[in-house]
Amino acid sequence: MMRALEHEGVDVLFGYPGGSIMPTYDALYDHKKTLNHILVRHEQGAVHAAQGYARVSGKVGCAIVTSGPGATNTVTGIADAMIDSTPMVVICGQVGVAMLGTDAFQEVDVVGITSPVSKWSYQIRRPEDVAWAVARAFYIAKSGRPGPVVLDFAKNAQTGLVEYEPAQVDFIRSYEPEPDVNMTDIERAAKMINNSVKPFVLVGQGVELGNATEELRTLLEKADLPCGTTFLGLSAIPSDHPLNMGILGMHGNLGPNVMTNQCDLLIAIGMRFDDRVTGNLATYAKQAKIIHFDIDRAEFNKNVPVDLKVWGNCKETLAAVTKLVDEAKHTAWIEGFKPYAEKEYEKVIDKALHPTEGPLLMGEVIRKVSEAAENKGIMVTDVGQNQLMACRYFKFTQKRSVVTSGGLGTMGFGLPAAIGATFGAPDRTVCLFVGDGGLQMTIQELGTIMEQGAPVKIILLNNNFLGNVRQWQEMFFAHRYSFTPMLNPDYELIAKGYGIPAKTVIERKDLDAAIAEMLATPGPYLLQCAIKEEDNVLPMTPPGANIDEMLLEL
Amino acid sequence: MEQDTSTKLYTFLIYSENVPGLLSQITAVFTRRQVNIESLNVCASSTPGAHKYTVTAYCDERMARILTSQVEKRIEVLQAHFYTDDELFINETALFKLSTPAMMKNREVSSLVRSYDARIIEVNSTYSVVEITGFTDEIIELFDKLQKLDCVLQFVRSGRICITKSRVEHLDEYLAVREAKRQAKK
Numbered sequence: 001m002m003r004a005l006e007h008e009g010v011d012v013l014f015g016y017p018g019g020s021i022m023p024t025y026d027a028l029y030d031h032k033k034t035l036n037h038i039l040v041r042h043e044q045g046a047v048h049a050a051q052g053y054a055r056v057s058g059k060v061g062c063a064i065v066t067s068g069p070g071a072t073n074t075v076t077g078i079a080d081a082m083i084d085s086t087p088m089v090v091i092c093g094q095v096g097v098a099m100l101g102t103d104a105f106q107e108v109d110v111v112g113i114t115s116p117v118s119k120w121s122y123q124i125r126r127p128e129d130v131a132w133a134v135a136r137a138f139y140i141a142k143s144g145r146p147g148p149v150v151l152d153f154a155k156n157a158q159t160g161l162v163e164y165e166p167a168q169v170d171f172i173r174s175y176e177p178e179p180d181v182n183m184t185d186i187e188r189a190a191k192m193i194n195n196s197v198k199p200f201v202l203v204g205q206g207v208e209l210g211n212a213t214e215e216l217r218t219l220l221e222k223a224d225l226p227c228g229t230t231f232l233g234l235s236a237i238p239s240d241h242p243l244n245m246g247i248l249g250m251h252g253n254l255g256p257n258v259m260t261n262q263c264d265l266l267i268a269i270g271m272r273f274d275d276r277v278t279g280n281l282a283t284y285a286k287q288a289k290i291i292h293f294d295i296d297r298a299e300f301n302k303n304v305p306v307d308l309k310v311w312g313n314c315k316e317t318l319a320a321v322t323k324l325v326d327e328a329k330h331t332a333w334i335e336g337f338k339p340y341a342e343k344e345y346e347k348v349i350d351k352a353l354h355p356t357e358g359p360l361l362m363g364e365v366i367r368k369v370s371e372a373a374e375n376k377g378i379m380v381t382d383v384g385q386n387q388l389m390a391c392r393y394f395k396f397t398q399k400r401s402v403v404t405s406g407g408l409g410t411m412g413f414g415l416p417a418a419i420g421a422t423f424g425a426p427d428r429t430v431c432l433f434v435g436d437g438g439l440q441m442t443i444q445e446l447g448t449i450m451e452q453g454a455p456v457k458i459i460l461l462n463n464n465f466l467g468n469v470r471q472w473q474e475m476f477f478a479h480r481y482s483f484t485p486m487l488n489p490d491y492e493l494i495a496k497g498y499g500i501p502a503k504t505v506i507e508r509k510d511l512d513a514a515i516a517e518m519l520a521t522p523g524p525y526l527l528q529c530a531i532k533e534e535d536n537v538l539p540m541t542p543p544g545a546n547i548d549e550m551l552l553e554l
Numbered sequence: 555m556e557q558d559t560s561t562k563l564y565t566f567l568i569y570s571e572n573v574p575g576l577l578s579q580i581t582a583v584f585t586r587r588q589v590n591i592e593s594l595n596v597c598a599s600s601t602p603g604a605h606k607y608t609v610t611a612y613c614d615e616r617m618a619r620i621l622t623s624q625v626e627k628r629i630e631v632l633q634a635h636f637y638t639d640d641e642l643f644i645n646e647t648a649l650f651k652l653s654t655p656a657m658m659k660n661r662e663v664s665s666l667v668r669s670y671d672a673r674i675i676e677v678n679s680t681y682s683v684v685e686i687t688g689f690t691d692e693i694i695e696l697f698d699k700l701q702k703l704d705c706v707l708q709f710v711r712s713g714r715i716c717i718t719k720s721r722v723e724h725l726d727e728y729l730a731v732r733e734a735k736r737q738a739k740k
Contacts, residue, residue: 112575112578115575115579115582116579116582116586119629120629140629171735171736171739172629173632173732173736174571174629174630174631174632175629175630176732296627297623298623298624300623301616301619301620302623
């Protein structure tokens with residue numbers, strides 16, 4: 001197993017030992033020089049860290065845990081990686097085959113549990129199969145639409161002795177990760193783009209997963225196509241690019257959402273029309289022709305019927321389309337986004353970024369951190385208001401800078417994912433925005449940060465509430481704050497217990513200096529910001545409403 | 555794209571590699587989308603190494619497309635297609651275990667069996683076994699009639715089996731293309 005992992009180029013493993021994986025951990029002891037094992041404090045931390053590592057590095061994240069509870073603790077991270085297309089291999093110990101099905105100690109049906117939430121789940125029952133299974137696992141995890149793979153590693157397969165023969169898998173008969181580009185579709189797409197007067201591009205994570213940020217940019221600039229991004233696609237194009245009109249969806253920007261329902265051609269690239277992006281499907285972009293570029297054929301016509309499917313790796317398909325599109329200018333159409341941007345700035349953004357009185361707001365903290373990191377940092381978020389605000393106000397100049405739980409919305413994702421990001425991109429500044437709720441869901445990983453000295457800059461946006469649920473209670477449940485107020489511990493004291501420098505900011509005037517100190521301090525740092533308790537994320541399209549009907553104020 | 559929005563019985567023909575655990579993956583695709591499987595047949599296909607799943611379910615065309623593409627997305631599934639009845643040669647087998655004394659007492663039972671072209675394949679003093687091959691509807695019709703005569707001890711239907719009317723063998727074509735790709739990779 002160790003040699004097979006080395007053969008796949010694995011350099012970091014996040015894991016937690018236990019009974020059924022002990023033979024593998026014993027082997028790991030001899031491979032410490034090549035396989036840097038990071039001991040987490042809970043198996044959920046291992047998978048989220050592997051996800052964070054994979055997102056920023058583009059490599060396959062790897063987690064290793066024991067059987068039974070060790071394996072079940074990884075399920076959330078596996079499901080998260082599945083819906084957010086994150087390449088990951090999770091190796092779980094399993095009891096020996098002679099014990100399978102006997103309700104043995106720490107035995108659980110891992111393949112049965114993980115199959116529905118993984119790209120591939122396989123039980124290794126014989127030592128002869130290890131090299132093959134590992135090669136196949138990595139090939140599946142990283143090819144096509146990436147995703148999580150589970151290897152359920154029976155104990156007898158760990159202890160049995162066989163001669164190691166490196167295995168290579170780059171073909172599976174029943175699995176077609178990347179088709180050849182269909183030039184007829186490319187020609188049709190180019191023609192539709194050339195004929196469009198009001199084109200609008202939706203940029204998803206697929207652009208980064210396909211390493212196609214340059215290809216995207218070239219296409220946008222040649223045909224003068226304005227775009228909006230999903231949360232996961234945020235860093236696929238620089239935030240300040242003149243054709244980047246902002247964020248799509250429920251808490252996105254006004255212009256992109258309104259113009260989705262005014263364009264004559266919608267060009268979706270590597271995105272899956274999530275309900276948080278589309279709002280009410282019955283009224284979504286009904287006036288427009290739709291082209292969908294995706295590598296996953298099952299995404300076509302899943303939520304939104306499209307006029308043209310372009311199946312393939314967008315690195316190839318975008319380049320091919322770009323050759324055929326005319327150089328164009330859509331100046332008047334693009335100008336049309338401006339009034340919406342100005343309106344949103346006046347009603348929402350200015351207030352969120354430049355308050356002059358009252359408690360700190362999330363938006364101002366996030367923007368200041370982003371700017372202090374020269375807009376070159378990696379943004380890791382937890383889930384909730386911290387995430388929505390971070391996605392709105394963090395700015396991006398570099399690709400692979402977004403680590404957030406988009407599809408599954410996993411609270412507790414942030415802290416371990418940020419640890420993984422520091423290993424995946426050791427030369428970059430990793431800024432974690434996390435709420436007081438989510439931090440406590442995986443707070444044990446402060447121990448991992450302590451042990452590794454992982455340079456995570458933790459910005460704790462503390463509003464003493466489960467903020468996003470509270471906002472929905474305010475808006476849709478008549479202010480009935482059912483179990484969302486929360487009594488918090490002294491986070492500075494907790495950080496101190498883990499030897500992590502920490503500071504709390506209450507006054508606006510102290511914010512700049514505190515952020516500067518955080519970024520100047522080598523290693524990890526916890527900056528707690530006392531946030532206005534009932535701060536709301538705006539604008540917002542209420543769930544199920546039409547996407548162009550955003551509320552700018554309550 | 556014009557789609558049939560009515561709910562009807564679709565037949566899904568799914569070909570996969572012969573690996574353990576795939577059946578539950580396939581059925582999970584249906585159940586997760588609230589589609590009940592009406593019948594299911596799994597067996598080796600004419601292509602060595604490939605297994606064939608014949609699944610019937612009521613849904614609309616849009617859902618049939620989604621189910622097909624989601625099934626095909628599973629790594630070890632070779633191909634999945636959906637069909638309406640007019641695109642298929644369809645068959646189903648059923649077995650009845652009937653009470654011989656009841657049959658002796660009421661001659662209507664054996665005349666009913668004959669009228670449906672069913673075959674009696676075993677007779678002893680306790681029970682008789684009747685086999686019928688045909689369409690689901692007529693099999694159920696026969697069952698309902700026999701049930702009213704109070705003679706049925708056991709009844710079982712096989713679930714639909716079918717082959718396509720198409721002159722094109724999609725699986726063979728697919729495998730040929732894939733084999734060419736494998737050779738090209740080498």
